[in-house]
Amino acid sequence: xxxxxxxxxxxxLEERGERFLPICLEExxxxxxxxxxxxxxxxxxxxxKTVFVLTEAYVNSGSFxxxxxxxxxxxxxxxxxxxxxxxxxxxxxxxxxxRLRRRLCARSILEWPRSSSAExxxxxxx
Numbered sequence: 378x379x380x381x382x383x384x385x386x387x388x389x390l391e392e393r394g395e396r397f398l399p400i401c402l403e404e405x406x407x408x409x410x411x412x413x414x415x416x417x418x419x420x421x422x423x424x425x426k427t428v429f430v431l432t433e434a435y436v437n438s439g440s441f442x443x444x445x446x447x448x449x450x451x452x453x454x455x456x457x458x459x460x461x462x463x464x465x466x467x468x469x470x471x472x473x474x475x476r477l478r479r480r481l482c483a484r485s486i487l488e489w490p491r492s493s494s495a496e497x498x499x500x501x502x503x
Contacts, residue, residue, distance in 0.1 A: 378432055379404075381465065386430065389500050400428070414443070421447050421459070428461045428503075436472060445474075463503070464488045 382402070390398040401407075401424060407416040421427050427448045435441050448460045462478060462485060479486055490499050 378430055378435065378465065382430055386428075386463075390503075394500070413440075417444055418447055421451065424459065426461050427459045428463055430463050430465060432466050436474070458482060458485065460485055461503070462486045467491075 387400055387402065390400055401420045403416070407420070421444070427444070429435075429441070429444065429448075431441075445460070452458050452460075460478075460482070462475065464475075464486065467488065475486065487499060487502055490496055
């Protein structure tokens, strides 16, 4: 996943897109030695959107649940939905969380296309 984020998502949003859209990367932008919770909270609070690049392993991890909880806090406190879910694996569509999210905010869920011919549409949608 890290390779995909660095080689595709970062390049497309920061280097190739029509607009420069900087992304916050843990490895690059967080202060080393800073508590993860503090860095995560600051990243979410200072971002216009929080993009979660989802794999089955990440969805089942505690770090995903914490990050989604913090992003939902912006919805509760600021009435601003900042979550964008990017599904790298189609198997994730069976998740209860994703089914609920799809019903409430369908436009905030994108699936990485299986064919390279659909990638331009994907980047435009993002």
